[in-house]
Amino acid sequence: MTLLNNLSRRFDDVEDLCEIESETLRKISARGSCRNFTNEKIDISLIKTLCAVALSSPTKSDLQQRDIIIIENQVTRQRINDQFPSNDWIHATPSLLIFCANNRRQRQISQWRGKKFNNDHLDAFFNASIDSGIALSAFVIAAEAIGLGCCPISAIRNYSQAISDILKLPDYVFPIAALALGWPEQPAEINLRIPLESTVHTDQFSESNIQKNIESYDMRRRNVQPYETQKHRTLFGTDENYGWIEDKARQYAVPQREDFGDYIKSRGFKLE
Numbered sequence: 001m002t003l004l005n006n007l008s009r010r011f012d013d014v015e016d017l018c019e020i021e022s023e024t025l026r027k028i029s030a031r032g033s034c035r036n037f038t039n040e041k042i043d044i045s046l047i048k049t050l051c052a053v054a055l056s057s058p059t060k061s062d063l064q065q066r067d068i069i070i071i072e073n074q075v076t077r078q079r080i081n082d083q084f085p086s087n088d089w090i091h092a093t094p095s096l097l098i099f100c101a102n103n104r105r106q107r108q109i110s111q112w113r114g115k116k117f118n119n120d121h122l123d124a125f126f127n128a129s130i131d132s133g134i135a136l137s138a139f140v141i142a143a144e145a146i147g148l149g150c151c152p153i154s155a156i157r158n159y160s161q162a163i164s165d166i167l168k169l170p171d172y173v174f175p176i177a178a179l180a181l182g183w184p185e186q187p188a189e190i191n192l193r194i195p196l197e198s199t200v201h202t203d204q205f206s207e208s209n210i211q212k213n214i215e216s217y218d219m220r221r222r223n224v225q226p227y228e229t230q231k232h233r234t235l236f237g238t239d240e241n242y243g244w245i246e247d248k249a250r251q252y253a254v255p256q257r258e259d260f261g262d263y264i265k266s267r268g269f270k271l272e
């Protein structure tokens with residue numbers, strides 16, 4: 001499969017794109033999350049090397065406000081697994097990493113040099129979160145490049161305080177996501193994405209054709225990748241035209257992580 005083959009499967013509207021001969025881009029364009037792994041353990045030196053590659057990614061103002069915690073200890077792993085009693089695939093994941101935002105180091109540095117940290121507002125939380133997300137993404141790309149499978153798990157934020165206690169996270173350090181890592185049981189599936197007309201803009205933001213584009217994406221996706229389960233069926237019933245739109249509308253019709261702001265404040269951040 002060429003790069004354009006992969007992209008046209010994912011996006012449909014690829015008329016403005018061009019073919020590029022690159023194994024790296026071809027792999028990224030065909031990537032997909034993996035939740036089904038072989039039992040094979042991953043060598044710790046391989047995981048640490050991937051961490052180093054991930055931490056080579058860009059970082060805001062060279063601040064390097066992200067850390068990765070590799071879970072090796074089986075007791076710690078079990079305590080984390082216990083937070084997800086019904087997620088068998090997480091329990092079966094050979095390796096688990098926790099990506100953390102770390103705004104603590106910056107505050108330590110300020111203290112070491114006798115400077116007041118005079119940016120104690122939402123930006124501190126935002127910058128560390130973005131930095132950590134960039135490292136997460138870089139790790140996924142690096143791991144998938146050598147044939148490993150991954151899946152980020154933001155569901156750990158449903159248990160932010162418990163995870164923080166287990167990992168002994170100090171103030172100004174918080175988990176943004178876990179990452180399941182292992183050798184894939186089967187090849188990744190290419191998940192379809194929203195048409196590029198609605199997500200790549202030129203010169204100014206545009207919502208032209210927004211509903212038409214999303215509805216046609218929904219239809220295309222239903223044909224190629226129908227959902228196996230419907231969210232919150234007891235609340236919303238069964239929808240025979242269930243697709244991406246209904247799935248996302250249902251997902252956010254039910255409150256989740258309402259205590260997240262309080263948790264972040266409890267780590268010391270000001271969110272104003």
Ligand SMILES: Cc1cc2nc3c(=O)[nH]c(=O)nc-3n(C[C@H](O)[C@H](O)[C@H](O)COP(=O)(O)O)c2cc1C
Nearest residue numbers: 031032033034151152153154155156177189190191
């Ligand atoms: C920040 C982030 C958090 C995620 N959290 C979860 C999660 O908690 N559980 C899960 O099964 N998948 C999770 N995923 C995986 C997404 O569901 C997946 O990337 C998305 O469905 C698109 O599929 P693809 O990666 O195969 O293209 C997460 C992905 C990201 C980037």
